[in-house]
Amino acid sequence: MRSNIITRRAILTAGSAALTVGVSGLIVPAKAQGLAPTPTMRGGSNNYRPNAPIVERIGGGGFTMTGTVRRASDGMPLAGQRIQIWAHTTEGHERDERSHGATLTDENGVFTMDMPQIVPAFGQAHGHLASENEGFETVFLRPLLDSPDQKSLTADFVLVTV
Amino acid sequence: MGATRTGLIWGALATALCAPLLAAGFSPLLQYRQPIYIIAGFAGIAGLALLLLQPILAGNYLPDISAKRARKIHKIIGIALVLMVLAHVIGLWITSPPDVIDALLFRSPTPFSIWGVTAMWAVFATAILAALRRKLRIRLHSWRYAHMMLAVIIVIGTVVHALMIDGTMEFYTKIALCALVVVATAIRAKQLFFKS
Numbered sequence: 001m002r003s004n005i006i007t008r009r010a011i012l013t014a015g016s017a018a019l020t021v022g023v024s025g026l027i028v029p030a031k032a033q034g035l036a037p038t039p040t041m042r043g044g045s046n047n048y049r050p051n052a053p054i055v056e057r058i059g060g061g062g063f064t065m066t067g068t069v070r071r072a073s074d075g076m077p078l079a080g081q082r083i084q085i086w087a088h089t090t091e092g093h094e095r096d097e098r099s100h101g102a103t104l105t106d107e108n109g110v111f112t113m114d115m116p117q118i119v120p121a122f123g124q125a126h127g128h129l130a131s132e133n134e135g136f137e138t139v140f141l142r143p144l145l146d147s148p149d150q151k152s153l154t155a156d157f158v159l160v161t162v
Numbered sequence: 163m164g165a166t167r168t169g170l171i172w173g174a175l176a177t178a179l180c181a182p183l184l185a186a187g188f189s190p191l192l193q194y195r196q197p198i199y200i201i202a203g204f205a206g207i208a209g210l211a212l213l214l215l216q217p218i219l220a221g222n223y224l225p226d227i228s229a230k231r232a233r234k235i236h237k238i239i240g241i242a243l244v245l246m247v248l249a250h251v252i253g254l255w256i257t258s259p260p261d262v263i264d265a266l267l268f269r270s271p272t273p274f275s276i277w278g279v280t281a282m283w284a285v286f287a288t289a290i291l292a293a294l295r296r297k298l299r300i301r302l303h304s305w306r307y308a309h310m311m312l313a314v315i316i317v318i319g320t321v322v323h324a325l326m327i328d329g330t331m332e333f334y335t336k337i338a339l340c341a342l343v344v345v346a347t348a349i350r351a352k353q354l355f356f357k358s
Binding site (some may be wrong): 041042043044045046047088089090093094095106119120121123124125142148 | 193194195196199224254257258261264270271272274275287326327328329
C-alpha cells in the first residue's frame with residue numbers, strides 16, 4: 001500500500017519535472033543570444049567611494065585587475081564604461097581615498113588597472129569593483145584571490161539596461 | 163607532584179598561550195595594517211588563547227592551585243574573554259564598518275563570520291547567565307549543563323572561525339592552539355557528563 005503511494009507520487013513528480021525541463025528547454029534557445037546578467041556580490045559595495053577619479057594607475061602599481069564589460073541583451077562589448085576598483089593593498093586600506101581609482105573600458109569592452117599588490121584583509125585576499133554607468137544597473141563585485149601571491153585578478157561584468 | 167613536573171606543566175601552558183601571539187607578531191601582513199586593526203586582530207588571538215585556560219581551570223587540572231583559586235581565576239579569565247571579544251569586534255568595526263555590520267547581520271560574504279558572531283553571542287550569553295546565576299537561583303546541575311553547552315558553542319565557533327581566516331596567525335601555532343582548546347574542552351565535558 002505504502003509503496004503504491006510512493007510510486008504514484010514518484011511518477012507524478014518525475015512527470016512534472018520532465019515537463020518543466022522539456023518546456024524550459026524549448027523556451028531557452030529562443031533567447032540564446034542573451035547573457036546571464038552579473039549579479040552584485042555580497043559585500044561588494046563595502047567601502048565604495050562614489051565618483052572616485054579616473055586614474056592611470058592606483059599608487060605604484062604591480063598588480064593587474066582586468067575584465068570585460070558586456071551587455072546582457074546581446075552580449076555586445078561595451079566601450080567607455082566606467083569601472084571603479086579598490087582593495088586593501090600593500091599601500092593602503094580599502095577605506096583610504098588613495099586605494100580607489102576608476103578606469104574606462106576600451107572599444108572591445110576590456111578594462112585594465114595597474115594597482116598595488118592586494119593583501120589579505122578581513123580574513124580573505126579580495127578586491128572590489130563597481131560598474132557605475134548611466135543606462136545600466138550598477139553592479140558591485142568582490143572577487144577572491146586564489147592565493148595571496150597572485151599578481152592579477154579577472155572580473156567580468158554583464159550589465160542589464162535600466 | 164615533583165617540582166620538575168610542575169615546572170614543565172606551567173612551561174608547556176605558557177608556551178601554548180604565548181607562541182601563537184609571538185608568531186603572529188612576525189606576520190608580514192602587520193606592516194600593511196593600521197594600529198587599531200592590529201589591536202583588533204591580536205584581541206581575537208588572545209581570546210582564542212584564553213579559551214584554552216577555561217576548561218583547564220574549570221577542571222582544576224593545574225598543579226599547586228586550590229580548587230577555590232582555580233574557580234576565581236576562571237571567572238577573571240571569563241571577564242577578560244568578554245573584553246577581548248569586545249575589543250576584537252569594536253576594533254574591526256572602526257577599521258571597516260560595513261564589513262562588521264554585514265557580519266553581525268549574518269549577511270557577510272566571508273564564510274567564517276557566521277562562526278565568529280555565533281561564538282560572540284554565546285560568550286555574551288555565558289557572561290549574562292553567570293552574572294544572574296545567584297539571582298535566578300539556577301541549580302548546580304542546570305547551571306553546569308547550560309554553561310557547558312555554551313562553552314561548546316564558543317569553542318567550536320571560535321576554532322572554525324580562526325581556522326578559516328587568512329590573517330596574521332601563523333599556520334602551525336594556530337592549528338596547535340585550536341587543537342589544544344578542543345581537546346581540553348572535550349576532556350572537561352567528558353569529566354562532567356560521563357563520569358565513570
